[in-house]
Amino acid sequence: MKEILNYKSWQSDSLPNRILIIRLQAMGDVAITLPFVQSLRNKIPAATQLHFLTRNEVKDIACSVKLYDWIYSISGGRSTKLQLLSLLLLLPKLKINKYDVVIDLQRNKLSRLVRRFLNPLAWSEIERFSATSAGDKYQKAIEAIGLCSIDLNTALQLKNPNAGSIKLTNAGWNPSNKIVVLNPAGAFSTRNWEIENYVKYAELWKAKFPDMQFLVVGLKAISKKSLFLKKMLKDDIIDLVNGEGTSVEEVFAIINKSYFVLTEDSGLMHIAWVSGIPTLSLFGSSRSDWSAPQGEHSLCLNSSDLECGNCLLEVCKYEDVHCLSRYTPEFVLDKTIGLLKRIGKL
Known part of the structure; x- marks a missing residue:
């Protein structure tokens, strides 16, 4: 299935202060985001904050690496209604952060609700149903913002490399x-x-x-x-x-x-x-x-x-x-x- 990449690129001469990245599920899909977000992290100024929104069940994947300045998660298990309730309670906190950019690597009703509620200056979302790898989808969505080109960067830094x-x-x-x-x-x-x-x-x-x-x-x-x-x-x-x-x-x-x-x-x-x-x-x-x-x-x-x-x-x-x-x-x-x-x- 061929899809159109939906996005609004960053137009300002100055760089964004805060970027929110969204991937709600599942464990493997959250893991796949890491090397591409790592590449983004390496190419933007350290002063630009990267925040992440996911679900409680899979947040430990993102929490295991030194990558994000803040990680938010919603509860609700596999119930869409309970997830929505948890998200509605979180939205005011997210609004306070005044995100300049939202990168939606999930593209479902919940993630689109977040993006529309936050109304960022720039945003993008993945081509969810295209016949390409998840990694390629994530890379295209991140690059669509227009800040930089990225690649597959597996040099992840663990918070606790001696765990286990x-x-x-x-x-x-x-x-x-x-x-x-x-x-x-x-x-x-x-x-x-x-x-x-x-x-x-x-x-x-x-x-x-x-x-x-x-x-x-x-x-x-x-x-x-x-x-x-x-x-x-x-x-x-x-x-x-x-x-x-x-x-x-x-x-x-x-x-x-x-x-x-x-x-x-x-x-x-x-x-x-x-x-x-x-x-x-x-x-x-x-x-x-x-x-x-x-x-x-x-x-x-x-x-x-x-x-x-x-x-x-x-x-x-x-x-x-x-x-x-x-x-x-x-x-x-x-x-x-x-x-x-x-x-x-x-």
């Missing part, structure tokens, strides 16, 4: 080993590579490169998979899913210590590639044109070459998830090594 280090060490990490993250966290069966494939992949990797140690970290939703990997790989893998778990801040810091990430389509996948960590993603039914990792340090094995590809279905209509089952552990490891060699990491 004690948990990692207590769970069995040997600091002399490189960390390879295995992330079997796709939301549906059509986004899942068979868990046995991860075991074989790890065994093949360990045979070639003994100084590697594997890690599973993230949501409790993959607890059973993490326990299976621990049972099969024993001391070669660290399980940070079970037990007390990890916070978003800790996951961010731990991922930044990693050497490589093999991942299904998930929020953690986006945390990895926006942090500049070499990332190979297995996409299955996900639309790779919308949300594949970006940058030379990323590679996406996706389904766009198949007639049924990018289907977005939760259950495969052919019952075999061919878009992922066709990839053997040997093939994926070969692609891993190729990626690492290409970027000079191997």
